[in-house]
Amino acid sequence: MLLDPAFLAAQLLNSLQLAMLLFLLAIGLSVIFGLMNFLNLAHGTIYMLSAFIAYSVTQHLGSFWLALALAPLAGAAIGLALFVVLLRRVEASGHLVQVLVTVGVIYVGMDAVRMIYGDLPNDVPLPAVLSGTVDVFGLGYPAYRFFIIGIGLAVQLALYFALERTRLGAVVRAGVDDRATVETLGIDIGRVFRLVFAIGAYLAGLAGVISAPVFGVYPGMDVMIIVLVLIVVVVGGLGSFHGAILGSLLIGFADTFGKILLPNFAMMLIYCVMAAVLVIRPEGLIPSRRFRA
Amino acid sequence: MKMLRTVLGLIAAGSLAPAAWAQQPIKIGVLMPTSGVLAALATEQINGMNIALEEFGGAIAGRKVEMIVEDDEAKPNVGLTKARKLILSDRVDVLTGIVGSDVALAVRPFAEANRVPVVIANAGANALTGENCSPWMFRVSFSHAQLVSNFGAWLVKRGIRRVYALGADFVSPREMVEAFRKGFVAAGGTMVGEAFAPYGTTKDYGPYLSQARAANPDAIFAVFYGAEAILFVKQYQSFGMRDKHRLVTTMGLTPQMLRKAQGDAAAGILESLNYVPELDTPANKAFQAVYLKKYSALGAEFAVMGYDAMRFILEALKSLNGRTDDKAAIAAAIRKVSYEGPRGPMSIDPRNNALTQNIYMTETVNQGGQVVFRVLDTVPRVADPSEGCRMAR
Amino acid sequence: MGLFAAAVVWHAFSTPFGHTLIAETAIFAVFAMSLDLLGGYAGMVSFGHAGFLGVGAYAFTYFAVILGWPPYAAFALAIALGAATAAIVGLFVVRMAGVFFIMVTLSISMMFHAWAFRNPTFKGANGMGGIARLDLSALGLDTNNPAVFSALAIAVCALVWAGMEFLVATPFGRTLSAIRQNQSRMRALGCPVFRYHLAAFVLSGALAALAGVLTAQHTMFISPEMANWLVSGDVLIAVIIGGIGTLVGPVLGSAILVVLRDTLSSFVHYWYFCLGLVFIFFALFAPRGICGLLLGAPGAGGAPKSAAKR
Numbered sequence: 001m002l003l004d005p006a007f008l009a010a011q012l013l014n015s016l017q018l019a020m021l022l023f024l025l026a027i028g029l030s031v032i033f034g035l036m037n038f039l040n041l042a043h044g045t046i047y048m049l050s051a052f053i054a055y056s057v058t059q060h061l062g063s064f065w066l067a068l069a070l071a072p073l074a075g076a077a078i079g080l081a082l083f084v085v086l087l088r089r090v091e092a093s094g095h096l097v098q099v100l101v102t103v104g105v106i107y108v109g110m111d112a113v114r115m116i117y118g119d120l121p122n123d124v125p126l127p128a129v130l131s132g133t134v135d136v137f138g139l140g141y142p143a144y145r146f147f148i149i150g151i152g153l154a155v156q157l158a159l160y161f162a163l164e165r166t167r168l169g170a171v172v173r174a175g176v177d178d179r180a181t182v183e184t185l186g187i188d189i190g191r192v193f194r195l196v197f198a199i200g201a202y203l204a205g206l207a208g209v210i211s212a213p214v215f216g217v218y219p220g221m222d223v224m225i226i227v228l229v230l231i232v233v234v235v236g237g238l239g240s241f242h243g244a245i246l247g248s249l250l251i252g253f254a255d256t257f258g259k260i261l262l263p264n265f266a267m268m269l270i271y272c273v274m275a276a277v278l279v280i281r282p283e284g285l286i287p288s289r290r291f292r293a
Numbered sequence: 294m295k296m297l298r299t300v301l302g303l304i305a306a307g308s309l310a311p312a313a314w315a316q317q318p319i320k321i322g323v324l325m326p327t328s329g330v331l332a333a334l335a336t337e338q339i340n341g342m343n344i345a346l347e348e349f350g351g352a353i354a355g356r357k358v359e360m361i362v363e364d365d366e367a368k369p370n371v372g373l374t375k376a377r378k379l380i381l382s383d384r385v386d387v388l389t390g391i392v393g394s395d396v397a398l399a400v401r402p403f404a405e406a407n408r409v410p411v412v413i414a415n416a417g418a419n420a421l422t423g424e425n426c427s428p429w430m431f432r433v434s435f436s437h438a439q440l441v442s443n444f445g446a447w448l449v450k451r452g453i454r455r456v457y458a459l460g461a462d463f464v465s466p467r468e469m470v471e472a473f474r475k476g477f478v479a480a481g482g483t484m485v486g487e488a489f490a491p492y493g494t495t496k497d498y499g500p501y502l503s504q505a506r507a508a509n510p511d512a513i514f515a516v517f518y519g520a521e522a523i524l525f526v527k528q529y530q531s532f533g534m535r536d537k538h539r540l541v542t543t544m545g546l547t548p549q550m551l552r553k554a555q556g557d558a559a560a561g562i563l564e565s566l567n568y569v570p571e572l573d574t575p576a577n578k579a580f581q582a583v584y585l586k587k588y589s590a591l592g593a594e595f596a597v598m599g600y601d602a603m604r605f606i607l608e609a610l611k612s613l614n615g616r617t618d619d620k621a622a623i624a625a626a627i628r629k630v631s632y633e634g635p636r637g638p639m640s641i642d643p644r645n646n647a648l649t650q651n652i653y654m655t656e657t658v659n660q661g662g663q664v665v666f667r668v669l670d671t672v673p674r675v676a677d678p679s680e681g682c683r684m685a686r
Numbered sequence: 687m688g689l690f691a692a693a694v695v696w697h698a699f700s701t702p703f704g705h706t707l708i709a710e711t712a713i714f715a716v717f718a719m720s721l722d723l724l725g726g727y728a729g730m731v732s733f734g735h736a737g738f739l740g741v742g743a744y745a746f747t748y749f750a751v752i753l754g755w756p757p758y759a760a761f762a763l764a765i766a767l768g769a770a771t772a773a774i775v776g777l778f779v780v781r782m783a784g785v786f787f788i789m790v791t792l793s794i795s796m797m798f799h800a801w802a803f804r805n806p807t808f809k810g811a812n813g814m815g816g817i818a819r820l821d822l823s824a825l826g827l828d829t830n831n832p833a834v835f836s837a838l839a840i841a842v843c844a845l846v847w848a849g850m851e852f853l854v855a856t857p858f859g860r861t862l863s864a865i866r867q868n869q870s871r872m873r874a875l876g877c878p879v880f881r882y883h884l885a886a887f888v889l890s891g892a893l894a895a896l897a898g899v900l901t902a903q904h905t906m907f908i909s910p911e912m913a914n915w916l917v918s919g920d921v922l923i924a925v926i927i928g929g930i931g932t933l934v935g936p937v938l939g940s941a942i943l944v945v946l947r948d949t950l951s952s953f954v955h956y957w958y959f960c961l962g963l964v965f966i967f968f969a970l971f972a973p974r975g976i977c978g979l980l981l982g983a984p985g986a987g988g989a990p991k992s993a994a995k996r
Contacts (some may be wrong), residue, residue, distance in 0.1 A: 002506060004852030007503060007504070007507045010499070010503035011500055011503055011504075012501035013667065014497065014500050014503065017497075017499070018635075023936065030472065033785070034983070039785065040863050071879050075772070076936070086966065086970075088971055089437070090968060090970070090973070093973045095731070095784070096725075096922075096926050096930060097926070097973045098969075099922065099923075099968050100921075100923060100926050100927070100968060100969040100973075101964050101965065101966055101969035101970070102925060103919060103962075103965055104961075104962040104963065104966035104969060105960070105966065107958045107959065107961050107962025107965065108958075108959055108962035108963060108966070109962075110962075111339075111348050111956040111957075111958045111959035112959065114956065115956055115959070118333070119332035119333035119336065120333045120551070121519065121520040121548055121551065121552070121554060122525050123523060123527070123553075123554030123555070125556060126527075126531065130532070132531040132533075133531070133532065138743035139534070140533035141498075141534060142528075142531035142532055143531075144531060145499070145531075145713070164748065193315075193740075197948075210959070213527075213529065214497070214524070214531075215496050215497070215524060216496065216520050216523055216524045216527075216554075218330065218519075218520040219330070221489075221520075224494060224496070226496065227494075227792070227796075228917065230789060230792075231789070231793070232785060234789040238785065245603070252325055254502045256497070256498075256499075259488075259490065259500050259501065260500050260501075260504055263489065264804070265487055266462075266490075266491045267995060268796075268800040268801065271327055271796050271797045271800070272791050272797065273795075273798075274789065274790070274791075275793050275794065278782065278786055278789070278790050279778050282781070282782050282786055283786070284527070284786075289819055317835075327951075327959060328951065328955075328956075328957065335850065363951070363952065364951040368911055369813050369905075369907060369908070369909045369911065370901075370905050370909070370911070372704060372914070373905050373907060373949075374905075374948055375712065375948075377702075377703055377706045378703045378706075378948075378952075381701070381702035381703045381706075381832070382701055382703035392811055395811060395812045395813045395909055395911075398812055398813060398815055398907075399813060399905065399907040399909070401815070402815050402816070402906065402907075403906075416813060420812070461801075463803070463811045464811050464812050480869070509897075535853060608693065
């Protein structure tokens, strides 16, 4: 059965789809950590809030595409506001205080959506044009999942160009490698932080919107995914774009094929993978220069 | 400050000298996961309890009946702490509610030691009326085995002979699948595979759906709850599998509260259930009318199980004329309760303190834009087949 | 000292349910102190301590209930097993730093959780009951009496606290603190940092296992949720709120967290919201925890930074 091309293709696509989603979340978290040394556990909260906003938009304005356009922007706005009002103040307080404040944000966010939206899980319906199946070796595969993969690839390309070809990208890369020197060059690092944080939040919001029709919209969805995202970040290598890509692919494939090939160990598998990677390469697979030994 | 007030309050509550019981209200403790992912379900169950309470006018033999609700967060240690509070501090006469089987198992020894009867309104693990049964614990909801033991044979009669099982990986779905498998195989069916998705992590069922499809079953027996149920049903539909491999299930996959989110993906599923709101009996119509008026919604299985739990307690107390000083008498009275309720005939099986109830074979159909149930067959008075209960009579 | 007096007063005036809270607080405080030893003094913040809690609880249950060995032996063995597990895990894990250490300890505890979740001997996700409390009737003490048990819990907590006070003042403790403050300098001075860190890890694991055994005794029930990462997060927050790097801090933080969690939900429906606001408040205005507020001066140290080399 494993060698059946239709089955293999389907699982391959499943892995890629999960990897794309994880990448969208991991890249923001990773660069924020690499650049600002800030462990933002509340990244998942932005993901969740954007998904809920997407739900509201589809409910009241009737269009998924409008939600796709608006919700990530809302996510970026919320993320930026969170940063400026709250998180910036604890940036220098060390990881523990950052854990405390971001867990506080997670708790507040969780009950906030319950207060506004109630306790029931909500649904964002698949956009009509993408609700069919595509023929893959004779079996139908959901068209929408191709869409997720497509968006993921588009974002990766866009980020690659931004990082490699723009000035801001150069500043970010330099800042992740050696922040102190960048500051001495007279660059307004505060403005760069805000921009990076906003873009990271935008991507988290994008992940929330595009995953909503498949993964649903409900309180606690951020807690469910944040551990997996942290694992991707750590395995891939902190602050590293290529690391995030590699990490998300590795975890996406490990999770999908692990569930099929080793069902009894499915729960443990990802943790074992991470522990194994860290024991062999303690800084992750492709760490940015600052974190290399 | 709050802590001091709380402590003082608890001291005051605990040191009230026991007055003559006739003047005191009857206290019923309700343990429910009122925060977290099960909150909506908890609310529905408590609504049902309120309806039962109102039916009795909120009092038994002149004594007011008080419900004290505590949040067990669906965690056994928290449930135990709150049970301690209800029993030791609030001095409840009876305990009810309990959604999580692990919470029920944790609370049981404590309730037993303090001689407080427990009437379970949900938790379905077989062990609770099996090897972990207790003369102080009753269950008026269902057991996993009870819900699906007749399903397999019924499906075989409809021409479904190959089934692949998919479920969330914890006790409840596993017990359902096992009970289903026993009945199905005994009736001549073949299980072509089973897989369980890790609980509480990512909700991508793509890998499992692809794998199930590869085994070419006639039907997929799926057991998921809550948000997972919504996602599974939608993802199942997105893979376009319905024509070749239809979906069959039991309680939890398409309850009323989730069907709006599932849309038309919830139609066309065969389900073995202990209740559907569409049951056409006078008792059920009356219940639905009251629920609709009070809560502007349809009262589904969780509401009715809450209703029945409270009703069993109140009927028992009524038969004792509201006396709560003899706890063993309350337990004995609960065991003897029987009535014709919204679900059908209700009675307790003295063998294991479990409920004997009708099981309905149903199908979900799309009716004017809404998905409703259509009852196809009724299996009357199904006893709880959980094994291993050794209760002294 | 004042804290101990306060505990005694609380105990004297408490209702049966109050005793449950006291016992829970005292046991959580032991757990928190074990984390603070590792995180506050040795500078290695673990996000997986719930794993050791679970090891202690499950080991005790295995020896005492499943194998039926005498409870005292089971008690000691469970702690020993906690220490042994910490030793084995520590060999691999202790040389990592900062965020990586956090993630690996998290994964170890989740592996334990996953194992316990599916393990039939311990009844998997349902959890297992039937754990009897230690029989101290020879001393005239009925441990099933909530007041007696909570008094015992306070006693154990006080003992652990005293032990830690002592340890921190010994050369071993002082060296640990020095390593935390400047690891490269200590290494340059020839200090075997790895061995010290491993020793701290083992001791911390053993203490957490002790807390695990006590928890099993308290609730008379074990379940995989004891080792969930959310529990690790809880105890970490308790330590941070109380004041990391002090000894009183974990105890205070535990008291606050336990009382808030168990009583808030009776008054407020959306209590996660309130709890979250409390955390944010502390992070903004009292980042060194209550001890930081009260004492003004920092304890044995503030939050350890990540070990990224600059």
